[in-house]
Amino acid sequence: MGxxxxxxxxxxAAIQHNNMILCAQRGANKSLAGYWEFPGGKIEVGETPQQALRREIQEELHCKITVGKLLCKTVQHYDFGDIELSTYHCTLNEGETPQRTEHRQLQWMQPDRLDELDWATADIKAMQQLKVSYTKEQ
Known part of the structure; x- marks a missing residue:
């Protein structure tokens, strides 16, 4: 046995701003290229998930966020390995604007339209929960 x-x-980061959610399409040189995700990345040794998220968003999008509550946690098997994705509710800090650096595109979407995008499998649960919670609020 192995x-x-x-x-x-x-x-x-499920980043909300003006009742919209920021969605990021993975770049051509990345695994899962072309699929949509909530931006973020790896948790480094010694970091809390919240610290990792603030660092990753600063690196990827050149903006600052406030990390809120955990939305959901998903374990997903991919050909390249297994990931444990923790997705958090986040908001943009005052005056911040995300800048595309490594994603193919960024798009602000209404929560009830999130399922129109082709999501990476690990992000689907968070997308569905955002859509359901938005629908309940309306």
């Missing part, structure tokens, strides 16, 4: 590796721990 050993079971721990899943790679990653975080995603």
């Amino acid at each position: 050993t079971i590796d721990k899943p790679l721990r990653v975080v995603g």
Whole structure:
């Protein structure tokens, strides 16, 4: 029997601004190229998920966010390995504007239209929960 590796721990930001959610399409040089995701990345040794998310969003989008409550946690198997994705409710800090650096495109979407995009499998649960919670609020 082989050993079971721990899943790679990653975080995603469901960034809300003006009742819209920021969606990011993965770049051509990335695994899962072309699929949509909530931006974020790997948790480094010694970081909390919240610290990792603030760092990753600063690196990827050149903006600052406030990290809120955990939206959901998903463990997903991909060909390249397993990931444990923790997605958090986030808001843009005052005066911040996300800048595309490594994603193919960024798009602000109404929560009830999130399922129109082709999401990476690990992000689908968070997308569905955002859509359902938005629908309940209306």
